[in-house]
Amino acid sequence: MFRSPKGRLAAALTGTVVAAFLLGSCEAGTRPATIADLIPAPGAAKEDKGPAILDGCRSGTTHTEAWSCVYGDPGSEQTVVLWGDSHAMQYLPPFVRLAQQRGWRLVTMFRGNCLTADTPYKPNCDAWRANAFERIEEEQPDLVVTSTDTGNGYALWQDGERLTRDASEPLLRAAYARTLERLEGMTGDRPGGVMVIRDLPRASFRPPDCLLENPDDLAACDFRGFRKNAPGFDLAAARQVGGVRLVDLSDIVCPGGICSSAHNDMVVYRDMTHLSATYAATLTDWFGEQVGSLP
Numbered sequence: 001m002f003r004s005p006k007g008r009l010a011a012a013l014t015g016t017v018v019a020a021f022l023l024g025s026c027e028a029g030t031r032p033a034t035i036a037d038l039i040p041a042p043g044a045a046k047e048d049k050g051p052a053i054l055d056g057c058r059s060g061t062t063h064t065e066a067w068s069c070v071y072g073d074p075g076s077e078q079t080v081v082l083w084g085d086s087h088a089m090q091y092l093p094p095f096v097r098l099a100q101q102r103g104w105r106l107v108t109m110f111r112g113n114c115l116t117a118d119t120p121y122k123p124n125c126d127a128w129r130a131n132a133f134e135r136i137e138e139e140q141p142d143l144v145v146t147s148t149d150t151g152n153g154y155a156l157w158q159d160g161e162r163l164t165r166d167a168s169e170p171l172l173r174a175a176y177a178r179t180l181e182r183l184e185g186m187t188g189d190r191p192g193g194v195m196v197i198r199d200l201p202r203a204s205f206r207p208p209d210c211l212l213e214n215p216d217d218l219a220a221c222d223f224r225g226f227r228k229n230a231p232g233f234d235l236a237a238a239r240q241v242g243g244v245r246l247v248d249l250s251d252i253v254c255p256g257g258i259c260s261s262a263h264n265d266m267v268v269y270r271d272m273t274h275l276s277a278t279y280a281a282t283l284t285d286w287f288g289e290q291v292g293s294l295p
Helices: 015-024 042-047 092-102 124-140 167-184 207-213 232-238 277-281 286-290
Strands: 001-006 068-072 080-086 107-112 143-145 192-199 245-247
Touching: 015 167, 042 080, 068 092, 080 092, 080 124, 092 107, 092 277, 092 286, 107 124, 124 167, 143 167, 167 192, 207 245, 232 245, 245 286
Parallel strands: 080 107, 080 143, 143 192, 192 245
Antiparallel strands: 001 068, 068 107
């Protein structure tokens, strides 16, 4: 893995993520999981975020440079960009594995709590977004994969006053549609050149904490996932922009609307809105099917 644009060799994948990759190919045992079986341990799950942070691939909240890392084959003629806030960063483990399997050049750019919808939000975030757009355009990628938080954090500002989240929703839909249109242009306007991973159903509590509180009854921590500001500006914008591929993990993570805090000996959610890197790595084959063959 190479850190770019400076080209420094960065840290290798962490042991946690390597273990996650191995878990992705293993079948669950027949014995019901106990809290002692779970990977990661629920008490440590909040730190199971994948390689991006240790590898220096996430721009800090005070930075405007679009820090990036390159995984897979740096010399490949096929480039995939994974870009967005922490809701995009959670999918790095399966896409690193796909890049290794398929010989892609995977370029990543992340910044937590930063709106990727093309509208004024916060100065540092807006500058980071502009720099990321410039970098993606330079890459001329075969595929851009992106995801965004659709919760209450992204309330917009107008004329110096902060709008309510409800009042922001139609503006966010239009702004995210502009982002997707720009990304399409950067991929040559090829149908399917932009993939949006719909924001996940979320929990009303911290699943790892529930597991700690119910060590002998992990099923007690199953929950009905919900979406704030449903259906979400990501879904609305993706439907508006022709050629964008929308993928939705709801039926995988929350079949029938019920999400598991732990599944197949793994902690699924590391907090209320993010998957653990260990569980995310097991989605590699599913994401591979969604991507298909690059042009």
